Amino acid sequence: xxxxxxxxxxxxxxxxxxxxxxxxxYTKTTIKDIANEAGVSFGTVFTYFQNKEELFxxxxxxxxxxxxxxxxxxxxxxxxMTYEMFVQLVGRHVDFFLxxxxxxxxxxxxxGQPERFPEMEVLDQFADDFMDFIQSVAKVGMKKGFxxxxxxxxxxxxxxxxxxxxxxxxxxxANVQLTNAFKNQALRLFGAGxxxx
Amino acid sequence: xxxxxxxxxxxxxxxxxxxxxxxxxYTKTTIKDIANEAGVSFGTVFTYFQNKEELFxxxxxxxxxxxxxxxxxxxxxxxxMTYEMFVQLVGRHVDFFLxxxxxxxxxxxxxGQPERFPEMEVLDQFADDFMDFIQSVAKVGMKKGFxxxxxxxxxxxxxxxxxxxxxxxxxxxANVQLTNAFKNQALRLFGAGxxxx
Amino acid sequence: xxxxxxxxxxxxxxxxxxxxxxxxxYTKTTIKDIANEAGVSFGTVFTYFQNKEELFxxxxxxxxxxxxxxxxxxxxxxxxMTYEMFVQLVGRHVDFFLxxxxxxxxxxxxxGQPERFPEMEVLDQFADDFMDFIQSVAKVGMKKGFxxxxxxxxxxxxxxxxxxxxxxxxxxxANVQLTNAFKNQALRLFGAGxxxx
Amino acid sequence: xxxxxxxxxxxxxxxxxxxxxxxxxYTKTTIKDIANEAGVSFGTVFTYFQNKEELFxxxxxxxxxxxxxxxxxxxxxxxxMTYEMFVQLVGRHVDFFLxxxxxxxxxxxxxGQPERFPEMEVLDQFADDFMDFIQSVAKVGMKKGFxxxxxxxxxxxxxxxxxxxxxxxxxxxANVQLTNAFKNQALRLFGAGxxxx
DNA sequence: GATGAATGAGTGTTCATTCAT
DNA sequence: CATGAATGAACACTCATTCAT
Numbered sequence: 168x169x170x171x172x173x174x175x176x177x178x179x180x181x182x183x184x185x186x187x188x189x190x191x192x193y194t195k196t197t198i199k200d201i202a203n204e205a206g207v208s209f210g211t212v213f214t215y216f217q218n219k220e221e222l223f224x225x226x227x228x229x230x231x232x233x234x235x236x237x238x239x240x241x242x243x244x245x246x247x248m249t250y251e252m253f254v255q256l257v258g259r260h261v262d263f264f265l266x267x268x269x270x271x272x273x274x275x276x277x278x279g280q281p282e283r284f285p286e287m288e289v290l291d292q293f294a295d296d297f298m299d300f301i302q303s304v305a306k307v308g309m310k311k312g313f314x315x316x317x318x319x320x321x322x323x324x325x326x327x328x329x330x331x332x333x334x335x336x337x338x339x340x341a342n343v344q345l346t347n348a349f350k351n352q353a354l355r356l357f358g359a360g361x362x363x364x
Numbered sequence: 365x366x367x368x369x370x371x372x373x374x375x376x377x378x379x380x381x382x383x384x385x386x387x388x389x390y391t392k393t394t395i396k397d398i399a400n401e402a403g404v405s406f407g408t409v410f411t412y413f414q415n416k417e418e419l420f421x422x423x424x425x426x427x428x429x430x431x432x433x434x435x436x437x438x439x440x441x442x443x444x445m446t447y448e449m450f451v452q453l454v455g456r457h458v459d460f461f462l463x464x465x466x467x468x469x470x471x472x473x474x475x476g477q478p479e480r481f482p483e484m485e486v487l488d489q490f491a492d493d494f495m496d497f498i499q500s501v502a503k504v505g506m507k508k509g510f511x512x513x514x515x516x517x518x519x520x521x522x523x524x525x526x527x528x529x530x531x532x533x534x535x536x537x538a539n540v541q542l543t544n545a546f547k548n549q550a551l552r553l554f555g556a557g558x559x560x561x
Numbered sequence: 562x563x564x565x566x567x568x569x570x571x572x573x574x575x576x577x578x579x580x581x582x583x584x585x586x587y588t589k590t591t592i593k594d595i596a597n598e599a600g601v602s603f604g605t606v607f608t609y610f611q612n613k614e615e616l617f618x619x620x621x622x623x624x625x626x627x628x629x630x631x632x633x634x635x636x637x638x639x640x641x642m643t644y645e646m647f648v649q650l651v652g653r654h655v656d657f658f659l660x661x662x663x664x665x666x667x668x669x670x671x672x673g674q675p676e677r678f679p680e681m682e683v684l685d686q687f688a689d690d691f692m693d694f695i696q697s698v699a700k701v702g703m704k705k706g707f708x709x710x711x712x713x714x715x716x717x718x719x720x721x722x723x724x725x726x727x728x729x730x731x732x733x734x735a736n737v738q739l740t741n742a743f744k745n746q747a748l749r750l751f752g753a754g755x756x757x758x
Numbered sequence: 759x760x761x762x763x764x765x766x767x768x769x770x771x772x773x774x775x776x777x778x779x780x781x782x783x784y785t786k787t788t789i790k791d792i793a794n795e796a797g798v799s800f801g802t803v804f805t806y807f808q809n810k811e812e813l814f815x816x817x818x819x820x821x822x823x824x825x826x827x828x829x830x831x832x833x834x835x836x837x838x839m840t841y842e843m844f845v846q847l848v849g850r851h852v853d854f855f856l857x858x859x860x861x862x863x864x865x866x867x868x869x870g871q872p873e874r875f876p877e878m879e880v881l882d883q884f885a886d887d888f889m890d891f892i893q894s895v896a897k898v899g900m901k902k903g904f905x906x907x908x909x910x911x912x913x914x915x916x917x918x919x920x921x922x923x924x925x926x927x928x929x930x931x932a933n934v935q936l937t938n939a940f941k942n943q944a945l946r947l948f949g950a951g952x953x954x955x
Numbered sequence: 956g957a958t959g960a961a962t963g964a965g966t967g968t969t970c971a972t973t974c975a976t
Numbered sequence: 977c978a979t980g981a982a983t984g985a986a987c988a989c990t991c992a993t994t995c996a997t
Binding site: 176207208209210211214 | 959960961962963
Binding site for chain 3: 780781783786866869871872885908911915916918919921924926927929936938939940944947949
């Protein structure tokens with residue numbers, strides 16, 4: 168039987184890294200901590216990741232795929248979008264960002280030290296893609312009339328900033344109760360929102 | 365005799381700490397780096413700050429005073445506020461947050477690791493004060509009719525999140541050109557904004 | 562059943578060890594390096610040698626047999642030795658030592674750290690045997706008159722020192738062209754040499 | 759009073775390094791060992807040497823100066839050299855090499871791994887200078903008639919090889935008693951020697 | 956027999972902190 | 977007050993060795 172190349176162990180280390188890097192930052196997080204958290208021995212971390220930096224690098228870049236899947240798509244084509252679908256999309260975005268606290272803190276860590284981390288480029292690309300997508304959504308909404316006129320580019324920038332800030336400015340407890348508040352405020356960035364009701 | 369409270373040297377060390385902590389995080393920043401940046405000798409840092417942690421602590425809490433002055437006040441009383449004054453206030457907020465990149469990155473660093481840093485409480489208090497102030501502003505705007513109806517508490521949370529995100533999500537270059545975009549989007553969180561015009 | 566004593570694989574590992582130990586010293590040489598050089602897998606090394614030390618030990622002691630065969634013998638009996646045979650013997654010694662660079666570096670490594678390596682004793686014994694042999698040769702030469710009078714013991718020590726130094730003091734390139742020089746100088750240690758011609 | 763920039767401590771570390779590197783080789787020697795041997799704390803080594811490699815580098819290159827002083831000079835000019843002075847010079851060489859066991863083992867360590875250590879070049883240069891000097895001595899001796907004809911270049915190579923081998927092939931005890939033997943054999947490399955008497 | 960994942964002792968190095976000058 | 981030599985705890989990383997497959 169083929170060696171299963173135990174991906175399960177790699178995954179445990181990866182998740183432990185994500186959790187600890189987001190709690191303590193890159194430097195404060197030690198390999199030993201990660202090994203303990205993952206329930207493997209010290210040296211095993213180096214079996215799956217060449218060094219600390221590579222592990223960190225993986226923690227930054229790999230989850231982007233999941234983000235792409237959940238965030239840069241509607242269930243249908245953009246052209247057939249209705250206001251209800253739009254509201255759902257925004258809700259999905261807020262939920263997803265709020266849920267990804269660990270990951271977003273790592274991202275924030277990289278953004279703050281762009282010269283230090285080369286992963287920055289991949290993140291920039293993702294941000295651009297995300298804002299392009301939001302612009303398209305805004306344009307469709309305006310064309311179809313369920314959104315008031317506005318500058319799509321500004322909406323893109325503001326929307327991404329808001330989602331990041333929503334997750335990073337508050338610690339866990341507060342946020343859970345605030346999901347709805349953030350969803351309503353997110354809609355307002357498009358010129359929509361509760362006041363429409 | 366008490367230690368000197370405010371020499372020019374202390375200030376230089378403090379500013380150097382602020383800059384380096386925000387660039388490199390707490391752990392990566394060394395006392396030696398700070399001393400070099402401040403143009404003082406290695407041991408002198410310990411003349412003005414008991415240890416690294418106390419210096420960091422100062423970097424987090426001291427600038428809050430300036431924030432209070434610039435952010436939690438209008439030039440007149442709230443009751444006499446007009447729409448133009450409101451727009452100016454929001455503009456001032458955006459400008460001020462965008463300007464304080466270094467400091468906000470340090471703040472973010474603390475927020476992400478609340479168990480590790482006791483400064484968190486002071487920051488929480490400030491956030492509460494800020495959101496209270498914003499709620500009052502929103503209520504006045506609604507009462508006076510220059511803002512549509514909305515939930516003041518939600519506006520407060522959303523507004524703070526947005527300001528933080530605006531500054532922390534993008535690196536310098538992008539931001540300079542985006543000031544107006546952020547001002548417009550900030551107004552929309554109150555239900556106002558360019559599209560109203 | 563006993564472990565296999567002499568597979569082709571064992572020989573490959575052995576030769577790789579000899580080469581790498583002489584290039585990099587004991588500590589710098591890793592088992593993984595040896596395995597790669599030998600074209601076998603990592604763990605296979607441990608099939609043929611109990612541990613790193615035993616492999617090193619083998620690298621020091623096993624080649625001594627070949628040395629004995631080539632170095633401690635004349636083709637005829639000592640008593641029938643002529644000057645021509647003596648010159649040939651010395652030439653053979655120089656050639657052989659110059660050729661065995663890898664091995665001699667390992668030997669030198671052991672000599673320099675006698676407390677650390679128990680192989681030292683075997684080497685000492687060999688050195689004694691070699692010097693005894695040289696003394697006999699010198700005595701015969703003097704008795705037969707083709708060598709001037711001299712102290713045979715001193716000749717033995719000097720000759721071995723010279724052969725080791727010739728190989729270990731210069732790196733490869735130089736040596737190739739110097740074979741004759743070393744042969745001539747080796748003869749001079751016996752009081753013979755080109756100037757006699 | 760000026761800070762004495764405690765050179766004494768640096769010297770202690772340096773000597774400890776020399777001793778231990780020659781006993782154990784580069785890799786086996788630990789900074790901790792050196793610190794203990796020098797009677798300083800662990801971190802102090804790094805106050806005087808940037809890292810292990812620089813310390814080793816110093817151990818190889820710095821003593822060369824002393825070698826130059828003792829080895830590459832006669833007390834008078836070469837032209838006025840007599841046979842007695844020549845014998846004394848050779849005796850001085852043998853004494854000096856035999857005395858410098860530690861250093862020569864380190865040198866040997868570097869020679870054996872030329873790709874690994876850049877110090878090699880300095881050593882090569884020194885070897886060339888030494889052999890040039892020996893050639894000049896040999897030429898003078900032949901010209902003045904106290905040495906038989908011979909190839910000065912070959913003598914240079916052989917002489918250096920012999921001096922190195924004399925020191926590196928035998929461990930301490932043996933050598934002390936052999937000084938005279940080595941001096942006599944060294945003279946023979948020039949075609950001179952006791953048998954001449 | 957052959958393999959290589961898992962382990963953890965041991966290494967070089969960094970850096971906050973102390974303290975004598 | 978200012979300095980920087982001295983210290984040693986703590987870290988990332990290497991590698992010989994074991995052992996399940």
